[in-house]
Amino acid sequence: GQSLEQPSEVTAVEGAIVQINCTYQTSGFYGLSWYQQHDGGAPTFLSYNALDGLEETGRFSSFLSRSDSYGYLLLQELQMKDSASYFCSTYNFNKFYFGSGTKLNVKP
Amino acid sequence: KAGVTQTPRYLIKTRGQQVTLSCSPISGHRSVSWYQQTPGQGLQFLFEYFSETQRNKGNFPGRFSGRQFSNSRSEMNVSTLELGDSALYLCASSLRGGGDTEAFFGQGTRLTVV
Numbered sequence: 737g738q739s740l741e742q743p744s745e746v747t748a749v750e751g752a753i754v755q756i757n758c759t760y761q762t763s764g765f766y767g768l769s770w771y772q773q774h775d776g777g778a779p780t781f782l783s784y785n786a787l788d789g790l791e792e793t794g795r796f797s798s799f800l801s802r803s804d805s806y807g808y809l810l811l812q813e814l815q816m817k818d819s820a821s822y823f824c825s826t827y828n829f830n831k832f833y834f835g836s837g838t839k840l841n842v843k844p
Numbered sequence: 845k846a847g848v849t850q851t852p853r854y855l856i857k858t859r860g861q862q863v864t865l866s867c868s869p870i871s872g873h874r875s876v877s878w879y880q881q882t883p884g885q886g887l888q889f890l891f892e893y894f895s896e897t898q899r900n901k902g903n904f905p906g907r908f909s910g911r912q913f914s915n916s917r918s919e920m921n922v923s924t925l926e927l928g929d930s931a932l933y934l935c936a937s938s939l940r941g942g943g944d945t946e947a948f949f950g951q952g953t954r955l956t957v958v
Contacts, residue, residue: 766942771949777951778848778934778949778950778951778952779887779934779936779949780948780949781946781947781948784946823886823887825887827942830892830899830900831889831900831901831902832877832879832889832892832900832902833889834879834886834887834888834889835886836886837886837887
């Protein structure tokens with residue numbers, strides 16, 4: 737089957753850097769996406785990695801290592817508004833799979 | 845441009861009833877996918893439609909069905925509701941579907957089965 741593992745919760749202070757990891761077990765892997773979801777809100781797309789390496793978009797970066805079946809989302813210069821849940825996701829054999837989500841708590 | 849619109853936002857149904865949820869995608873998007881989100885199971889993929897055809901399907905019983913119209917609007921139907929169907933149902937639209945394109949989610953329909 738397909739599975740994506742993420743830590744359930746991470747806490748960090750404002751201004752810090754935090755890394756949210758995602759390890760996956762899947763076949764027919766096409767790439768790893770990341771989504772952000774605030775409480776009561778809709779998930780919003782953050783990034784997509786098809787190839788190994790780092791993709792940077794402003795304060796957010798995402799990394800993928802296909803050989804290690806591992807990726808992470810890096811959030812820099814944390815702000816209070818970054819408090820949300822973050823999901824990694826894959827699309828394999830025409831189906832979408834999501835990790836259980838990591839709740840990020842940003843403290844002042 | 846307008847985002848993805850889901851209606852209704854909230855719904856309370858009785859066990860055994862059926863329900864229809866609606867999703868209007870972003871104009872020009874041909875792919876609509878549906879998800880069930882619960883605290884215990886997280887986000888689970890239900891199905892994806894592209895140009896009125898169901899392209900992919902998740903591991904849900906046949907009580908869950910959907911369709912897509914020529915204007916790309918989509919509906920999902922759940923028949924013979926069970927208590928465990930209580931969840932947030934999300935739809936997402938994208939230009940061409942698949943995992944390598946940005947998907948835009950609606951605010952969801954919160955379904956409560958009593």
